[in-house]
Amino acid sequence: GAVVSQHPSRVICKSGTSVKIECRSLDFQATTMFWYRQFPKQSLMLMATSNEGSKATYEQGVEKDKFLINHASLTLSTLTVTSAHPEDSSFYICSATRTSPGDTQYFGPGTRLTVL
Amino acid sequence: AQTVTQSQPEMSVQEAETVTLSCTYDTSENNYYLFWYKQPPSRQMILVIRQEAYKQQNATENRFSVNFQKAAKSFSLKISDSQLGDTAMYFCAFMRHSSGNTPLVFGKGTRLSVIA
Numbered sequence: 001g002a003v004v005s006q007h008p009s010r011v012i013c014k015s016g017t018s019v020k021i022e023c024r025s026l027d028f029q030a031t032t033m034f035w036y037r038q039f040p041k042q043s044l045m046l047m048a049t050s051n052e053g054s055k056a057t058y059e060q061g062v063e064k065d066k067f068l069i070n071h072a073s074l075t076l077s078t079l080t081v082t083s084a085h086p087e088d089s090s091f092y093i094c095s096a097t098r099t100s101p102g103d104t105q106y107f108g109p110g111t112r113l114t115v116l
Numbered sequence: 117a118q119t120v121t122q123s124q125p126e127m128s129v130q131e132a133e134t135v136t137l138s139c140t141y142d143t144s145e146n147n148y149y150l151f152w153y154k155q156p157p158s159r160q161m162i163l164v165i166r167q168e169a170y171k172q173q174n175a176t177e178n179r180f181s182v183n184f185q186k187a188a189k190s191f192s193l194k195i196s197d198s199q200l201g202d203t204a205m206y207f208c209a210f211m212r213h214s215s216g217n218t219p220l221v222f223g224k225g226t227r228l229s230v231i232a
Contacts, residue, residue: 032217043207043222044161051216091159097217102149102168105211105220107161 002028004096006108013084014116021079021111023094029074030096034105035067038091047092050077084115118143118210122223129198130231136183137193137226139208145169147213150184150191151220156204164206167191169213195228203230 003026013019023033032051036044048069050056056069066088068080077096081088091112095105119142129135141150152164167175167184174182179196195202205227209220 034219038159043224044220046219046221049217049219093159093161095161095220099217102211102213103217104151104163104166106163107153109158109160 002096002098002104002106004030004094004106004108006094006111008111009109010112010114012114012116015085016083018080018082019084019113021081021092021094021113023077023079023096023108025075025096025106028096028098030077031074031099032097033071033077034095034097035069035077035079036093036095038093038110040091044093047079081113084113086115089113089115118145118148118212118221120208120210120221120223122206122208122226124226125224126227126229128229128231129195131198131200133198134194134196135198135228137195137206137208137228139191139193139223141189141191141208141210143189143210143212145212149211149213150182151209151211152180152182152191152193153207153209153222154202154204155207155225156201161207165193198230200230200232202228204228 007022035047048056048058050071058064071077093110094108148169150167154162183192208223
């Protein structure tokens with residue numbers, strides 16, 4: 001099966017700092033990567049859709065200047081939480097999919113962000 | 117917009133027994149895909165089973181099978197011979213067909229506990 005990695009798995013940072021989360025497809029080329037956020041005991045909420053070589057598409061209510069997404073290659077997308085605040089503390093999950101429409105999304109293991 | 121409803125927040129089943137998790141969805145699309153994902157305590161999202169809407173035959177994967185009723189917009193998951201390792205959060209998800217890649221729309225999830 002397809003493997004997606006995320007780094008770091010956990011990060012604790014001080015309020016006001018920026019944090020970068022990497023999402024990599026290890027054994028396939030991912031045309032599209034998605035970023036989700038999951039609060040405790042809740043479902044996954046889509047934050048943005050990232051296509052290689054183009055600007056990310058953000059969901060309504062997600063601040064694009066706060067959550068910077070870059071998808072510079074077919075195997076790497078990054079999410080940068082800028083000027084993090086305690087309310088940004090959450091579990092962030094990425095998924096990746098190949099070129100074919102309808103292809104299954106494969107998920108990374110997630111990143112737990114804690115902002116003090 | 118599409119919506120996915122999982123009406124059972126929590127369920128439990130005895131080991132070796134069979135359990136069925138419910139999922140309904142709402143869409144005006146005719147061509148789409150449905151998924152069941154499992155999220156164990158590790159929080160890694162794992163694909164359980166996938167169904168293409170144009171296929172009448174219900175998908176099966178070992179102990180996991182679905183009952184796909186397109187007219188009723190219902191997509192239930194049956195787990196046979198339940199095992200302790202099946203304890204997890206189960207999410208039903210919808211993805212519309214497109215020439216590009218489209219995000220998943222998740223239900224709120226059903227927490228399944230398998231009891232020894």
